[in-house]
Amino acid sequence: DVVMTQSPLSLSVTLGQPASISCRSSQSLVHSDGNIYLNWFQQRPGQSPRRLIYKISNRDSGVPDRFSGSGSGTDFTLNISRVEAEDVGVYYCLQGTHWPKTFGQGTKLEIK
Amino acid sequence: EVQLVESGGGVIQPGGSLRLSCAASGFSVSSKYMSWVRQAPGKGLQWVSGFYRGGSTYYADSVKGRIIISRDTSRNTLYLQMNSLRAEDTAVYYCTREVDGGPDYWGQGTLVTVSS
Numbered sequence: 401d402v403v404m405t406q407s408p409l410s411l412s413v414t415l416g417q418p419a420s421i422s423c424r425s426s427q428s429l430v431h432s433d434g435n436i437y438l439n440w441f442q443q444r445p446g447q448s449p450r451r452l453i454y455k456i457s458n459r460d461s462g463v464p465d466r467f468s469g470s471g472s473g474t475d476f477t478l479n480i481s482r483v484e485a486e487d488v489g490v491y492y493c494l495q496g497t498h499w500p501k502t503f504g505q506g507t508k509l510e511i512k
Numbered sequence: 513e514v515q516l517v518e519s520g521g522g523v524i525q526p527g528g529s530l531r532l533s534c535a536a537s538g539f540s541v542s543s544k545y546m547s548w549v550r551q552a553p554g555k556g557l558q559w560v561s562g563f564y565r566g567g568s569t570y571y572a573d574s575v576k577g578r579i580i581i582s583r584d585t586s587r588n589t590l591y592l593q594m595n596s597l598r599a600e601d602t603a604v605y606y607c608t609r610e611v612d613g614g615p616d617y618w619g620q621g622t623l624v625t626v627s628s
Contacts, residue, residue, distance in 0.1 A: 451614060451615060455613065492556065496610075500572045501547075501559040502559065503559065
């Protein structure tokens with residue numbers, strides 16, 4: 401199975417400051433169709449997860465533009481340009497290229 | 513509006529069976545990829561099983577041989593038949609619709625507790 405390794409596992413950020421979460425895969429995520437199926441999800445306390453980013457850098461509908469994704473090959477990053485109070489929660493990456501699909505361990509974001 | 517509503521969770525003894533249902537609305541389950549993702553209490557997310565191109569099904573190694581995913585297009589419903597349940601299967605099970613390689617819609621989840 402492809403192992404997805406996130407860092408850091410917890411993050412404490414001052415409101416208005418940027419935040420960055422890394423996700424590294426144990427093998428290339430390039431699909432045979434040429435796409436890289438790397439997703440990012442946010443899970444607020446007590447809620448179902450919500451997808452923020454698909455195919456590395458595409459924002460889902462309704463996702464604020466302070467969230468952005470980047471990366472290539474085996475290294476990917478989720479950036480939040482200015483953290484707001486509503487961003488508190490756990491963030492997960494997911495690779496959708498290889499079977500079985502695998503999530504990272506999660507990164508807990510809190511406000512300092 | 514897309515909605516996914518899971519049901520069927522509950523408390524079950526080890527070795528028992530349970531069938532989860534996911535009623536979809538706002539789209540057809542036959543036209544989209546669908547999957548189940550679970551989350552053990554206080555833990556992270558784990559992809560469990562999915563229905564993909566041409567009706568192909570895939571399973572995580574930890575559930576292979578014990579779980580069967582299926583769908584009823586006339587009822588627009590996705591199912592997860594779980595057999596030989598173990599304590600480590602205790603989790604909230606989410607039904608998801610997948611687009612572009614990952615879930616774009618999630619249900620509210622249904623809790624399965626395997627305990628004697």
